[in-house]
Amino acid sequence: MGADNHNNTFSDLVSQRYSCREYLPTSVDREVMAQVLETARLAPSACNRQPWRFVVVDEPELLAAVKRCYDRAWLESAPAVIVACGVHDEAWHRADGKDHTDVDLSIAIEHICLAATSMGLGTCWICNFEVAQLAEALNIPAGIEPIAIIPIGYPASSQVPEKKRKNMEEVVQWGRFQ
Ligand SMILES: Cc1cc2nc3c(=O)[nH]c(=O)nc-3n(C[C@H](O)[C@H](O)[C@H](O)COP(=O)(O)O)c2cc1C
Numbered sequence: 001m002g003a004d005n006h007n008n009t010f011s012d013l014v015s016q017r018y019s020c021r022e023y024l025p026t027s028v029d030r031e032v033m034a035q036v037l038e039t040a041r042l043a044p045s046a047c048n049r050q051p052w053r054f055v056v057v058d059e060p061e062l063l064a065a066v067k068r069c070y071d072r073a074w075l076e077s078a079p080a081v082i083v084a085c086g087v088h089d090e091a092w093h094r095a096d097g098k099d100h101t102d103v104d105l106s107i108a109i110e111h112i113c114l115a116a117t118s119m120g121l122g123t124c125w126i127c128n129f130e131v132a133q134l135a136e137a138l139n140i141p142a143g144i145e146p147i148a149i150i151p152i153g154y155p156a157s158s159q160v161p162e163k164k165r166k167n168m169e170e171v172v173q174w175g176r177f178q
Helices: 009-016 030-041 060-067 073-077 101-118 131-137
Strands: 052-057 080-087 144-153
Touching: 009 101, 030 052, 030 080, 030 101, 052 060, 052 101, 060 080, 060 131, 080 101, 101 144, 131 144
Parallel strands: none
Antiparallel strands: 052 080, 080 144
16 A cells, blocks of 8 residues: 555544643533543553543532642633543553553543544643642542543634644654664
């Protein structure tokens, strides 16, 4: 199959995903949310341990409490968030001890972001939040770590910002490092 022959759908999806920081007030149907979450459930994980829990927050009082854990005005517009949590005891640890919780969660979270994009929804990774405050707000048990807050909602703008990325040459090594 030639290069011109490939299906562009996934590349398009990747290009359309961006960090959305302004949302319409329209709520996200829980069935739509469940479809998005299904793609996280199906994500691969090391040794298939699936060391994740997803907390969906769309009720006003609790949503406000979550938003207080990330003190940025832009988050105010998000009609819902998904808090992605890792369970370190369930995750695979390599022989050298490396804990793969974050690797597994990253895959599942990005499935959420891409699935949301495919359904016309916007998302944004948030990791710079107050961890202890969030754990308390959501009653997250000991041993479960909140890894990212993902706001989810319909974007206020239909413009996809231009991607700012390193060049291919800067990030790809064909063969050994020199
Ligand atoms: C692990 C991770 C953590 C991030 N944390 C934050 C965050 O706390 N706040 C924020 O506004 N954006 C956060 N971002 C979004 C990045 O700034 C964004 O992905 C990057 O600038 C590229 O822009 P794009 O997503 O629009 O392509 C995070 C992204 C990743 C992958």
